[in-house]
Amino acid sequence: MGRHSCCYKQKLRKGLWSPEEDEKLLKHITKYGHGCWSSVPKLAGLQRCGKSCRLRWINYLRPDLKRGSFSQQEEDLIIELHAVLGNRWSQIAAQLPGRTDNEIKNLWNSCIKKKLRQRGIDPNTHKPLSETEGGEDKVPANEDKTAGSSELKLLAPPSGNLNSVVPELAPPLMSMVDGSNSENLVASTKDFFLYRFAAGHESSSGCQPTNSMDYLPPRNSVYSPSSSMDQNPPLWFNQNARLLDMNPELTCNMMMSAALPSVSRSTVSTSMGLKPTARMAADNSLPGFHCLEAGNSSNNSASSGNSGGGIEPQSNNSIYESSIFQWPELVPNRQAEIQLGGEPEDLKWSEYLNGTIPLSADIQNQTQLLNGAVKEENQFPIDGLSSWLQPPELFGKDFQRISTVFKQI
DNA sequence: AAAGTGAACAACCGCAAAAGT
DNA sequence: AACTTTTGCGGTTGTTCACTT
Numbered sequence: 001m002g003r004h005s006c007c008y009k010q011k012l013r014k015g016l017w018s019p020e021e022d023e024k025l026l027k028h029i030t031k032y033g034h035g036c037w038s039s040v041p042k043l044a045g046l047q048r049c050g051k052s053c054r055l056r057w058i059n060y061l062r063p064d065l066k067r068g069s070f071s072q073q074e075e076d077l078i079i080e081l082h083a084v085l086g087n088r089w090s091q092i093a094a095q096l097p098g099r100t101d102n103e104i105k106n107l108w109n110s111c112i113k114k115k116l117r118q119r120g121i122d123p124n125t126h127k128p129l130s131e132t133e134g135g136e137d138k139v140p141a142n143e144d145k146t147a148g149s150s151e152l153k154l155l156a157p158p159s160g161n162l163n164s165v166v167p168e169l170a171p172p173l174m175s176m177v178d179g180s181n182s183e184n185l186v187a188s189t190k191d192f193f194l195y196r197f198a199a200g201h202e203s204s205s206g207c208q209p210t211n212s213m214d215y216l217p218p219r220n221s222v223y224s225p226s227s228s229m230d231q232n233p234p235l236w237f238n239q240n241a242r243l244l245d246m247n248p249e250l251t252c253n254m255m256m257s258a259a260l261p262s263v264s265r266s267t268v269s270t271s272m273g274l275k276p277t278a279r280m281a282a283d284n285s286l287p288g289f290h291c292l293e294a295g296n297s298s299n300n301s302a303s304s305g306n307s308g309g310g311i312e313p314q315s316n317n318s319i320y321e322s323s324i325f326q327w328p329e330l331v332p333n334r335q336a337e338i339q340l341g342g343e344p345e346d347l348k349w350s351e352y353l354n355g356t357i358p359l360s361a362d363i364q365n366q367t368q369l370l371n372g373a374v375k376e377e378n379q380f381p382i383d384g385l386s387s388w389l390q391p392p393e394l395f396g397k398d399f400q401r402i403s404t405v406f407k408q409i
Numbered sequence: 410a411a412a413g414t415g416a417a418c419a420a421c422c423g424c425a426a427a428a429g430t
Numbered sequence: 431a432a433c434t435t436t437t438g439c440g441g442t443t444g445t446t447c448a449c450t451t
Contacts, residue, residue: 414450415449416449417446418444418447419443419444420443420444421443422443424441426436427435429433430433430434
């Protein structure tokens with residue numbers, strides 16, 4: 001319990017990561033996947049603890065990270081999600097594909113808090129400062145993590161009256177949830193989330209969710225309590241539901257993958273979360289939109305079952321099968337960005353790597369490009385590297401470092 | 410030009426819980 | 431069932447850089 005044992009070992013480096021360390025970690029994970037994090041530093045030849053490696057990967061090296069500044073839409077979404085979830089950054093991050101909890105947390109503490117105060121809003125309670133009688137830094141009621149049944153508690157809005165928010169949102173949003181009306185998506189994104197959270201609040205009792213994001217009701221979904229993923233249905237559903245009702249083919253793939261044993265621990269990146277806009281857009285079905293996530297889980301569990309034995313190189317496994325890259329979800333994500341007014345600099349690794357940085361919202365072409373990349377035996381699309389490696393000045397110093405590493409790979 | 414300041418970002422720490430033995 | 435190991439999360443601190451004085 002507590003601090004990881006590897007942290008006690010001597011001579012472990014701390015502080016900022018060097019490009020060489022990044023390279024080692026990236027190479028290792030690209031080749032073998034992370035498997036058991038505690039064994040990663042040893043296998044990758046790093047003088048770091050596994051925890052540090054994990055953090056570095058999640059917050060910095062992961063290829064599906066979206067870099068660049070937050071858009072206004074994203075900020076607004078964060079504020080509204082925070083009003084519902086409190087400081088549950090990982091859950092907030094799950095709704096912002098390509099963003100990490102750390103990133104969002106930093107943004108909140110350094111920027112959004114200040115903005116809200118300037119607007120006369122208490123960032124903790126989301127009420128006017130005048131109503132909070134100087135309790136600026138007090139923890140709001142919905143952040144009481146230690147209280148029992150916290151799942152339901154934290155879902156309650158700061159005002160304590162979630163119903164005041166939800167009912168009027170529900171009718172138009174229901175059609176969004178059902179995917180039958182994709183035209184009003186942009187304007188209602190934030191409302192959509194509030195509704196979804198509220199829906200979770202209502203439906204969570206029968207599901208015994210493990211966290212507040214496990215609310216997703218099985219509407220329009222394939223989740224069945226009797227299915228094989230019921231080893232941890234809330235978790236499984238939490239991580240996959242948004243994708244499940246996106247695409248029948250995807251659903252099929254995921255179901256098959258989920259049928260593999262031990263979809264349990266949350267080793268799966270929450271970055272698979274899709275904005276509603278992306279979700280709806282994908283209702284048009286993207287052929288070849290494979291779900292890697294469930295396969296990822298099963299694969300991870302298989303490797304983690306070998307804990308202590310290190311990671312066996314899986315030379316036959318593609319990068320996808322190694323649960324590292326999750327390109328396909330980036331297709332709808334990209335569309336989501338476009339619909340949400342994503343900024344040009346909000347480019348993604350997949351786009352760099354595929355050399356398919358789109359200049360317009362031509363999703364079909366994009367989809368074809370990405371599908372092509374996927375179909376090519378799931379190989380890491382190194383061919384596309386040259387095109388995105390060329391203008392590093394466009395993407396900052398970090399880009400140069402990573403690009404160097406990828407070049408070498 | 411140098412020092413001070415604040416914003417933004419990166420990383421660490423401690424804890425809780427899940428998973429494994 | 432008890433204990434250990436591993437993972438994930440949130441709070442906090444440290445670092446870097448740009449801007450101001």
